[in-house]
Amino acid sequence: MFRFICAAALAVTLVSPTLAADYTAGSLKISQPWARATPKGAQVGGGYMSITNTGSAPDRLVGGSTGISSSFEIHEMSMDGGVMRMRMLKDGLVIKPGETVMLRPGGYHVMFMGLKQQLKQGETFKSTLQFEKAGKVDIEYKIESFAEVGPASNGSSGHGSTNMKH
Numbered sequence: 034m035f036r037f038i039c040a041a042a043l044a045v046t047l048v049s050p051t052l053a054a055d056y057t058a059g060s061l062k063i064s065q066p067w068a069r070a071t072p073k074g075a076q077v078g079g080g081y082m083s084i085t086n087t088g089s090a091p092d093r094l095v096g097g098s099t100g101i102s103s104s105f106e107i108h109e110m111s112m113d114g115g116v117m118r119m120r121m122l123k124d125g126l127v128i129k130p131g132e133t134v135m136l137r138p139g140g141y142h143v144m145f146m147g148l149k150q151q152l153k154q155g156e157t158f159k160s161t162l163q164f165e166k167a168g169k170v171d172i173e174y175k176i177e178s179f180a181e182v183g184p185a186s187n188g189s190s191g192h193g194s195t196n197m198k199h
């Protein structure tokens with residue numbers, strides 16, 4: 034439980050952790066993609082960013098891929114009666130015109146399922162995002178310290194990856 038509180042608090046401090054790249058695709062702007070470092074042997078990792086829609090029509094993040102995982106999912110984490118749950122957004126994530134959607138710990142995120150390698154702090158990896166209208170966008174995630182979650186995280190993914198109900 035404690036580590037999820039940490040994750041929520043972290044979301045506030047991580048709005049602009051370091052200078053990472055911004056990407057533009059059509060009327061979408063994708064800012065500062067980052068992923069959390071994973072402990073050795075972890076099967077999944079989480080990716081975060083903010084997506085702004087500067088256009089006049091909604092768009093939708095529908096999927097993506099990376100070279101470091103066998104699959105890629107779009108998830109939402111939320112509190113449900115005091116229990117933190119994570120669910121896959123089957124219809125993707127809508128970005129309404131004029132809105133910025135934050136993907137961050139404790140909320141929306143992209144999830145790298147079936148990691149082929151450990152995500153190490155300071156490294157980067159490439160990924161593709163797939164939007165309904167803006168199409169494919171190539172981005173690069175910067176891997177940030179897992180330790181930023183706090184000492185209570187004791188080596189499991191900040192997501193509670195292995196015991197979290199999907």
Ligand SMILES: [Cu+2]
Pocket residue numbers: 079108109119142143144192
């Ligand atoms: Cu997830």
